Amino acid sequence: MRKDTSDLIPQKYKKHFKEGRGLGEGVGYIPWIKINEFSSKGRATRIMGIKTNRIHHLHSDNQLRTFLIFEWSDKVVDIRECYPLLDLMKVIDDKKNLFMGKFTDKQTGDQLIITTSFLITLKETDGTKKYIARAVKSSPELCKKITMEKLEIERRYWEAKNIDFKVITDKELNRQLCKNIQWVREAFLDNLEVVGDMKSTSELLYFTLFNNQDIAVNEVIKGLEKRNELDRGMALYVFRYLLAIKKIKVDMTKSIDLKLIVKKLVIFPEEE
Structure with a gap:
């Protein structure tokens, strides 16, 4: 002005x-x-x-x-x-x-x-x-x-x-889209306060999802936490972070159903 x-x-x-x-x-x-x-x-x-x-x-x-x-x-x-x-x-x-x-x-x-x-x-x-x-x-x-x-x-x-x-x-205004955006953006804003190495954990979850596309997303998440002795909820948090930085994508206009198998829910932009 x-x-x-x-x-x-x-x-x-x-x-x-x-x-x-x-x-x-x-x-x-x-x-x-x-x-x-x-x-x-x-x-x-x-x-x-x-x-x-x-x-x-x-x-x-x-x-x-x-x-x-x-x-x-x-x-x-x-x-x-x-x-x-x-x-x-x-x-x-x-x-x-x-x-x-x-x-x-x-x-x-x-x-x-x-x-x-x-x-x-x-x-x-x-x-x-x-x-x-x-x-x-x-x-x-x-x-x-x-x-x-x-x-x-x-x-x-x-x-x-x-x-x-x-x-x-x-x-x-698509309310489900807005709800999903809020859900994932919180993980992005908070990631600096997360205990542990976010970069290595997010990379590990990414490749675990990509290599297990016939398994339900929530099972992949729980399995990753168990094998790597992560705090409960940590892998889900990292999943939200991957969505926030758009390393992985889902249809944000719909409810995010983690019971779906990976290939039915998750898109891997870098692999297309």
Whole structure:
């Protein structure tokens, strides 16, 4: 954002600007609103980002699910939540029928800062970066006139920026996928605290699975623990870690049934 953007910000938001809210990328980005500063209608969550190496502030379960899905994508390299449209009035030329007056402070008359749920950075196959913006709403919210008016403001803003903008609702979020992502990502975040050599154990489990594809996954896991005198649950933890780093893959949109034989559940990308 240009330095002169600060002139467009009402006095009540000057502190946000001084703190660098809504600026920067990656680990340096600070969302416009943190969860302890706003009364959320849904369940608010603070979650460590694997790709950004910072805490993300998410204001609803739907935002959390959206975050998990984007983070899981290999194309996504950065996720900026609660992204403020600081230069909104300057960027949008066509303000016809935007009802901007509805989004002002009732006491001061100052324009409220409108935010978009997520600004996502994608890395294309040729190495170039692409940006997409996504608003996350529950389906019932789309029946509210005020919500649709705000979304139209967002749409025109991102259109003026030549950035793809779409609305994501709870109906488009695969809950099983999100549940599975949470299950495996915890192993990735915690792996530095695991007792023992994670690298050698993960390699051992990988080759044991690959060489025993007609045996149930849970039996392979239990057998590995017994033969190598590992703590109970360690091999399952390593299985989750292998999924997290995508050394092995499963259909993440379905329940992960460890009673299935290896070849019915696990895909080995490096062996294809």
